[in-house]
Amino acid sequence: PxxxxxxxxxxxxxxxxxxxxxxxxxxxxxxxxxxxxxxxxxxxxxxxxxLPALLSADDIKALLEEYNATLPSQMPLGASVDETYASYEQLPEEFQRIENGTKHTATAMKACIKEYNVTLPAPVKTSG
Known part of the structure; x- marks a missing residue:
């Protein structure tokens, strides 16, 4: 209207x-x-x-490397049966699954070591 x-x-x-x-x-x-x-x-x-200043890339990388240093390292698989057995013996008991009295083959020990390594926290990537 x-x-x-x-x-x-x-x-x-x-x-x-x-x-x-x-x-x-x-x-x-x-x-x-x-x-x-x-x-x-x-x-x-x-x-x-x-706002507070942001961290530089170098500062962030240093903090991540510091954090990664606190993580447990993976057990090496070993290049020989003796090295593999030494790593196997250092595993926590719940990962030492090969029965006593049976043959400790490198393949069986490496399987236990790999199973343990998978449970460890992965380090944070700092490059690439």
Missing amino acids: VLDMGNLVHALALQPENLEAEFSVEPEIPEGAFTTTATLREFIDAHNAS
């Missing part, structure tokens, strides 16, 4: 509940609201400046 001053005054005075349905009223922008990308960018820059 055509807007005339009489209709608007009538709605304001006698039917304020119909004002929003019948007329387009521009919203009031609150104080401090972001109205342009520049004001939003200014806020973001101020917020980012208040």
Whole structure:
């Protein structure tokens, strides 16, 4: 409908509940609201400046290497049966599954060592 001053005054005075349905009223922008990308960018820059400095790549790498140094190392499989047997003997008892009195083959001992190594936490990659 055509807007005339009489209709608007009538709605304001006698039917304020119909004002929003019948007329387009521009919203009031609150104080401090972001109205342009520049004001939003200014806020973001101020917020980012208040944050603590990020660690450098070298600092992060040093922390990861320090963490990796605390992890248990994997048992070597051994190049010979004697080396494999030495590693097998160092396994926790629950991983020494070869029955006493049976032959300790390199394949069987390596299977136990591999089973143990899988349970260890993997080191965090620091390069590549």
